Structure formats: C-alpha cells, structure tokens
Amino acid sequence: MNQVTVVGIGPGGRDQMTIKAWQTLEQSEVIVGYTVYVELIKELLPEKEYRTTPMRREEDRCRMAFEEARKGRRVAMVCSGDGGVYGMSGLMLTLGTEYPDISVEMVPGVTAALAGGALLGAPLVHDFAVISLSDLLTPWETIEKRLRCAAMADFAICIYNPASKKRADYLYRACMILLETVEPERLCGLVYQIGREKEQWEVLTLNELKDRAADMFTTVFIGNSHTKEIGGKMVTPRGYGAEKGDEHGTILPAAAGLSL
C-alpha cells in the first residue's frame, strides 16, 4: 500500500530529530511541507525533490502529498516540532478518507514545549496545558476561556503562536487575562528561535512578560504557583523531598484559592 509519513522534525537542527525521523527523510523521494521548514531540510538533504505551499494553504499541501504517494513515490510530509501538536496529522487523516489507497503514518518529534522547556530548565515537569493564541481557526473567546481555566487549575502553561504581525498584542492580551487571577511576580519564560542560530531564552515575571515582543518563532512558558528560579533557570517542582524547601527556598501553599 502506498504511504505518506507525517514526520515531526523537532525544532530545526538534524540532531534534534529522532533517528526514525531522519531515516524516514533519507528514504523519501519527495518531501512536502511549509516553505520555512522545507528550507531547513533542503540544506541537509539537497538531492531530494521538494514541494512546498505557503501558510494557509495546508489543504493543498496535504493533497500534494497524497497525489505524489498515489504515483507510488515515497512521500514525507514534514512538520516543525511534532506533527500531532498544531501540525498536519489531523488534516492528513481527515483528507485521507478521500485517498483510501494510501496509508498515513506518523513519526513523532520533539515539540517546542519540550525543546523550549529544556532550554529554560524544567518548567513543565508537573501537570501543564498547551494553548495556541492563534485565532485564525479558533474563536478568541475559546482561547480566553482556556487561559482562565488553565490558571484556575494551576497548570504550568506553554503558549504557542503568541503573536504574529497581524496579532501583535495577543501576548499582552493573554497576560492581562492571566493577571486577573495570577500574581504579577509569577515566574515565566520566553524562548526565541528554538534550535536555530538566533536561539535565545529569558526567565522573567508575568508582569515583565506582558510587555515583551513576540513573533511566530517565540514559545512562552507560564509557571504554576510552585515554579521558582534556580540558578537562573525556571523550575517547576514535582514534589520530591529536596524540592520542598529544606534548604532550597520555600514552596508556596498548593494551588492557593482553587475551588470548583
């Protein structure tokens, strides 16, 4: 049976791909993806055939992959991070019903929450929520509700797509919603251009975060009520003895004021 493999390539460089992702790309004849990510792969595997579509042409991109597979070619659809987190896995499976002769397989990858978390320290070691601020496909009210519920649950939060040119103030808006219930000193983190040359990260307070510039290559982390700064890093404790503050600072009372 012909097949398209959806490959999560991680944050960018070859060494942050899984071995299986790399092997799948090496064995592919055609690599399909969003222009920016395809450029990253092209540098590593220049001899492949590449097909790209710009942003907002995701459906065309999927159909392109299925059409190539139908010709009997080995096709990889690349996604940054993981194809299953704001990636193309869902759309590929949905459109796949129109191509019953082609199977869709997934190769998972390191999504920005994990790659960015590793740079900042350990912000997501305990329960967390992942929320995209893009309202291209999601009503803004749904995004607001999710931010409020996540704060109420005392989840650590990882925010994808915090801003774009057209949505320059969305990170500010999200921070203002969180500040309704979360203290301004809450520890946060910001990672720019994960895994790329211009990679940068910063640990800061929620109050500082609200005035930071962000773009579509920024990933944002909001700590939970226990998150603390240790040696310049952002650390959410899991509750082990040594984390309880014997000699390393004090943990706040658990999820203060939560009631449902």
Add this chain to the structure above:
Amino acid sequence: MNQVTVVGIGPGGRDQMTIKAWQTLEQSEVIVGYTVYVELIKELLPEKEYRTTPMRREEDRCRMAFEEARKGRRVAMVCSGDGGVYGMSGLMLTLGTEYPDISVEMVPGVTAALAGGALLGAPLVHDFAVISLSDLLTPWETIEKRLRCAAMADFAICIYNPASKKRADYLYRACMILLETVEPERLCGLVYQIGREKEQWEVLTLNELKDRAADMFTTVFIGNSHTKEIGGKMVTPRGYGAEKGDEHGTILPAAAGLSL
C-alpha cells in the same frame, strides 16, 4: 566544567531517540537511571557503566549522577520520554545548587503524549492538558480540580500514570469526575507499552474507558468536544476547512456551554 546531561530517551527503542540523545549516550562513561529504563539502554550499549536506583529513590539517583560527574566522568541521567515531563530535570536542577562545580544540561525527548498520540492518530493537534493521576507527590484534590478545569476548558487531555497496583481504581475515579460534565460517548484513546514489543492501542468512548484496566505503562487520551473517529483513528481537528465536515461528518458547536 564537569557536567551531567539529563537525556530523554523517548518511549523505548533506539529509533525514537533523537540523534543528540543517542550521541550523548554513546559519549557517556556512566549512565544513571531508573532500573527499567537502564535495562533498555543496556541492550543497546552493553559496554557502558550503569548505576540504577529503584522508584522512590530519585534523590539518591541524582546524587549518584553528581558524584560521578565530580570525579570528572561523563555522566548521562536517562529518563523515559522527556526528562522535563514528570522526569528528573527539576530535581536535578534543584539538587544542582549543592554541586555548583557541575553543570546540568538537558536533551529533550519524545514524551508519551506525543508517541502515544502518533499511534492513536492526532488526538492532541489542538490545545491540550497533561495530567498525572499519581498522588504520591500531589494531593488527590489538586488532581481532581485539574481534571474538572481541563474538562471545563474543553482541552483534549493526556493522562500519565493512570493507575498502579496500589492505585488500581484511579482511572475509574478520573473518568467518573470527567463524566460529571463530559458526555459518555466522548472519544478516548488508550495506549499500552508505547514503543515496546507489547505495544497496543485502542480507540473507545469515555464510558468504555472508565472500566478498562491500566498500569504504569499505560497512557490515556480524552478527546475534546470536537474529537472524532476517522478510519479507526482518534482525530482532534484544528479547524481547517476540510475538517469542518463538508463531506467528512459534522463538528459539534465550539466548546458548548463553557462560561467562566
């Protein structure tokens, strides 16, 4: 400066590690970890020196790693999945303040939410929450609150540690809490032994899920109100045109009844 590297090894097999994770292990002299995960690595790299501690001896395990690094040896601390998701990253950074001569670096990996999601289809393509049911280090009331908030937010949910011998009915209890507000037909997924020989997955309803047996090698997925079954897979739409149901079924009204 001496260094310990916290390496997320993904779900198990070598091909689901990142290239960087594999290189780090290859270049290590001592590999420290929980017994079960160390056994997986030992098969691949039998010539290394291994140090293990059982569950609940996490602090000893970390100190073991720091002591080896202090001797000038190259040390890797391995975690299943990603060290930053219910892993050792946080405890390593916390205890690291006692070993200021040793730096702690993180190599992220594919956590069970991503590896299990890829098997089930695309359950986490939109906003989601990750919740552990283990109350060893977290009060059960906090876990209950997080389940309720996640359902209220209409997050897709990924559940880690759904049960153990001592907590045999925890998955049932969690499902009963979700059933207070979520319809019994809500699409769910269950993955056993991700990345291992006995790997198995199942797509089922929340009502069916509540009576399933689970253990510490099980990962559970609860869809959001839009999640549907497509070709036997679990798919959470992101909102693209083709997913809106023109010819592929109908999406439920967005996050019905949510108000805060």
